[in-house]
Amino acid sequence: MTRHYNFCAGPAALPAAVLERARSELLDYQGRGLSVMEMSHRSDEFVAIAERAETDLRTLLNIPSNYKVLFLQGGASMQFAMLPMNLLGGGGSANFIQTGIWGKKALSEAKHLGYRCHLAASSEASGNTAVPALDALAISNDAAYLHYTSNETIGGLKFDYTPVVKRDDGSDVPLVCDMSSNILSGPINVSDFGVIYAGAQKNIGPAGLTLVIVRDDLLGKTVPGAPSLFDYQLLAEAGSMVNTPPTYAWYLAGLVFQWLQNDMGGLSAMDALNQRKADKLYAAIDASAFYSNPIARANRSRMNVPFVLADAALDNVFLQEADEAGLLNLKGHRSVGGMRASLYNAVPEEAVDALIAFMADFEQRRG
Amino acid sequence: MTRHYNFCAGPAALPAAVLERARSELLDYQGRGLSVMEMSHRSDEFVAIAERAETDLRTLLNIPSNYKVLFLQGGASMQFAMLPMNLLGGGGSANFIQTGIWGKKALSEAKHLGYRCHLAASSEASGNTAVPALDALAISNDAAYLHYTSNETIGGLKFDYTPVVKRDDGSDVPLVCDMSSNILSGPINVSDFGVIYAGAQKNIGPAGLTLVIVRDDLLGKTVPGAPSLFDYQLLAEAGSMVNTPPTYAWYLAGLVFQWLQNDMGGLSAMDALNQRKADKLYAAIDASAFYSNPIARANRSRMNVPFVLADAALDNVFLQEADEAGLLNLKGHRSVGGMRASLYNAVPEEAVDALIAFMADFEQRRG
Helix, strand or coil: CCCCEECCCCCCCCCHHHHHHHHHCCCCCCCCCCCHHHCCCCCHHHHHHHHHHHHHHHHHHCCCCCEEEEEECCHHHHHHHHHHHHHCCCCCEEEEEECCHHHHHHHHHHHHCCCCEEEEEECCCCCCCCCCCHHHCCCCCCEEEEEEECEECCCCEECCCCCCCECCCCCECCEEEECCCCCCCCCCCHHHCCEEEEECCCCCCCCCCEEEEEEHHHCCCCCCCCCHHHCHHHHHHCCCCCCCCCHHHHHHHHHHHHHHHHHCCHHHHHHHHHHHHHHHHHHHHHHCCCEECCCCHHHECCCEEEEEECCHHHHHHHHHHHHHCCEECCECCCCCCCEEEECCCCCCHHHHHHHHHHHHHHHHHHC | CCCCEECCCCCCCCCHHHHHHHHHCCCCCCCCCCCHHHCCCCCHHHHHHHHHHHHHHHHHHCCCCCEEEEEECCHHHHHHHHHHHHHCCCCCEEEEEECCHHHHHHHHHHHHCCCCEEEEEECCCCCCCCCCCHHHCCCCCCEEEEEEECEECCCCEECCCCCCCECCCCCECCEEEECCCCCCCCCCCHHHCCEEEEECCCCCCCCCCEEEEEEHHHCCCCCCCCCHHHCHHHHHHCCCCCCCCCHHHHHHHHHHHHHHHHHCCHHHHHHHHHHHHHHHHHHHHHHCCCEECCCCHHHECCCEEEEEECCHHHHHHHHHHHHHCCEECCECCCCCCCEEEECCCCCCHHHHHHHHHHHHHHHHHHC
């Protein structure tokens, strides 16, 4: 068996320790004589797995008790529809900060559904290379919530602040954040947010699971005619088991949470490690005349590092040689081209070191 | 490692051969140095896995080329909302045959969403012990489709015919079937149906994957304001990859399809095996004065066999002794009580033999 270094943007690398644990109990979970995949979601065994995952996540992120944690399906893109349907039942508009492709899709879906939308700020005109400043946000007075994307996976752009805002009358605007590509990369202050959500397939677990963390007072405001399975309140009351949840993905997410806490030392330690990994890769890019990254330093993503070669004609040979060297999935998103190295939690520092060494060698030979 | 016999109604038993194959390549898929879970859904490797799964399913079910196959999330319950939103854009009403809890939920969700619904027939008054006869179906003249549940998982009731119907003017009514608990248990004539759908967690694979087989001419009739991820046409155009699909569940479903074709001899062979398994269990129940099943013989499910003990006070000791004998998850659904043995494809004939032997022994000792 060989394990290569996997820089995929998602579905992404999972910790080898988690995969090994999953493998060891794939056919027989703790002597029960069946796989976790084969258990009723209402069995004592699975309920214990599900509850432990939630408890461990609450510990990792220090989630206050007035927040519900939901384990859902459909990906972050399904949340683009579920969010306005859950939060606009009391009227008002959805406000958006747009800093890249995912934030744009979130706005586009809310518009498609016919909801009133307001663009509070956008960095599109400047090519999404820096996030708007807090004082540049123009929140509408009827804002029911403000949505933003804390880390744009494709652009490699991250917020370096939390855009907590108020309406002109001084009232708080619930902050809704798509954290798909940087959740669990370090500590956050959950109390700043009304809703945090994330597709699992970057820092949580396999694709097919979506995490939603929602503040109690935002429940029960669903618009009429929303699908029952979209209703956060119903989902929360049923412990995310209105119908059968994605049990195996939930179990694997739980193993990732245990790995983060027990093997990696929790999110402060992950934060330092992720900073170190990103810093050394950006330093290598900046020190080179051959590689470049266009993002403002303060907004450079620690999770997704896009870079281009001075000569795009070398892209394919770069990718092929990287692949042969065991450095997988470095191709940039088709909408932007170039390269992208995703450095999620499960990508070890050795992988970053190996990538930097390969890049230096490639530049020397081909640059 | 021990593998017990698992009679769970879902998530349900998976073939040991499939789990063993998954285990062998869990950390390294065919020498590529990463898990299937860690692959981009747009990578050559995963696209090949996804396409092979669809091709194998098309072969197994003999799906005509004018049907699209979708691999989705959300379970059959999400389809309860997606179906009317996809099929009622041209007007008309949703017609339903109700033979148990799942058919009732499908109707209830369409009503909840505000769509015109018509109950074409129901077996509720008679306790859902037999399905309505074809000539008892009262289809409305504005019927956009007729929905039914070919096998009610909780009641253990199956249709012994396919309710192909016409409107008074002779035009066809698209037939929509929830086959969650009996798909792939034997051959079907796909051309009889407009839409076939099924949650994966019984006969297809792990929870978190939903299969939809939809006829071409039913695409593009989505109601205004439906979520983009609900739109069968958009999903079909994107090969079920509008956003990241549940890749690992899709891969496992593909392994199940290969097992059905290569190890089990296809669906005609499965059909005979499933008939034999069910026949012998019902024969044992009928021959006993201690166990009983209330369903009309022609409508007895081959997949889910509910039965009660003559003395309900013995239920708990029956379940406990069964569990100790390695016969797991025989408890009936909480809404009906008693016992239920689910005999899906992955439950081997030896499991049924062991259950029958245990039941006879229990009756002798305790009956």
